[in-house]
Amino acid sequence: MHNTHFAFFDESSKKEIRRAILKAVAIPGYQVPFASREMPIARGWGTGGLQITLSIIGKPDVLKVIDQGADESVNAVSIKKLVHETTGVKLTDQTKDASIIQSRHRIPEVPLTKDQIIVLQVPEPEPLRKVEAKEYVTKKLHAEKEYSAAWLMLFEQIMKFGRTSTAEDHPVYVHNRYVMAPSPIPRFDNPKMHQSDALMLLGAGREKKIYAIPPYTEVKSLAFEDYPFTVESFEGKSCHLCGATKTFLDEMIDPETGDAIYQCNDTSYCISRLNENEKSEVAESYV
Template identity: 70%
Template sequence: MNEHINFAFFDEGSKREIRRATLKAVAIPGYQVPFASREMPIARGWGTGGLQLTLSCILPEDHLKVMDQGSDESVNAISIKNLITSTTGVQITQDTGQATLIQSRHRIPEVPLSAGQILVLQVPTPEPLRHVEPRERLTKKLHAEAEYSGAWLMLFEQIMKYGRMATGADHPVRTAGRYVMAPSPIPKFDNPKMDHSEALILLGAGREKKIYAVPPYTSVVSLDFEDVPFEAESFAGKKCCLCGAEHVYLDEILEADGTVRYQCNDTSYCLNRRSRREEN
């Protein structure tokens, strides 16, 4: 830890302000709470909202995991880990089960999260109604009136055009039977993981200055229709070429000779499976 910088980078007043907004978000699942987004030593749009949540929640005894689109070793993940460790001295882990605090971009880990863990998701666009209403004042009114026909209209237009709901990621969800929220650009495959999750899920958008949350054991239902139910990506009949995992989110890799192979998107999950297989 850098002794010339305050623990977790921020001054204590800034951390208290972010924590107050976070507590309000936890108390009202799915509701977007405005907060005074701070200037960070990384550009807005590179995870400043999630990073501010992590820095305001982290404790010296925490074990931190940072992943970016399934990888623990991407440039973005490494840069965030370097900043956090240099200002806190906390231990870093790639093992989801050992982590007490997980910051992620575009994925929820394959290993089911447990009670006591906190998952922080980076969010570029927190407003699920932004595509139908650009004015913030009116989107707030729509949320207050629970008027979400615009979200269903977007999905209906996709069905009419493509024959299915074509949201590859960031498929809107209804939280605790009330607020419709953007789950961050996670693939539809990860949406069911939010439903009644044992872990606390925090979502932060630094550029948009919003924090929202999904408390543990909260209902999270992906929007759909009675005659067109929600369907996540299917990898039936496919498995990871490295660890043999099935029923996980897989990356499709095209080889130079034209053959296609599949590999776990969650790299630490894949490494742990291979390590256990070698030990046995």
């Protein structure tokens, strides 16, 4: 891609986005408006996260991009190609080697460190949108710390299903102040936001909002005392490839038997475990 600017944007654009990021870090969970730029990808395909990544990335950085756990999906490959061609930074599939991780719908299985930043792509940043359509009203509710509508939404789920039924994007309470949409990550990933070593940045390009969770911030998933928050359970199940039992698993159908089998959603984590298992088998063969 022919472009005169490092990381696609001109410096003024990157500074404006970085100022919004700094404000978001200073006020955890607060949605900061920003002038979302036109991008060479369609809105809704990660433009918010991509604008954050392009604004903070530097030549020494190493980038990893995942889409619903996969490093080689169309969305992930397209974003990696754009960033690499406009910056020349190194790319990796390994979570531990990345300084910046841009993700759609997942937080990696490998624990993040204080030297890393994860950028989450967000389609709908407003956690109250399902109960209130007007933007000026939701802003007022956040200002007044009035979240009864969010609690009512969970209460209605319990009355209807006997439990909270949000499969993803379950709202969280950040720093005992703002209710926040964690992006469409599964419930399984919500606890990873609490007291995270890494800085978490969330961007919604279409909705023109940036918000953040600084390292070591209190993040609690909304839940009632008598109906505590729970994550998806994979008890008794394991990845049919690497044998992992403590990861988020995708259910699949064995084409040969027709039975349900399970596989790690985080593909790079699964491959790493497979490589480690192969090394162990080779080492044991020499014992």
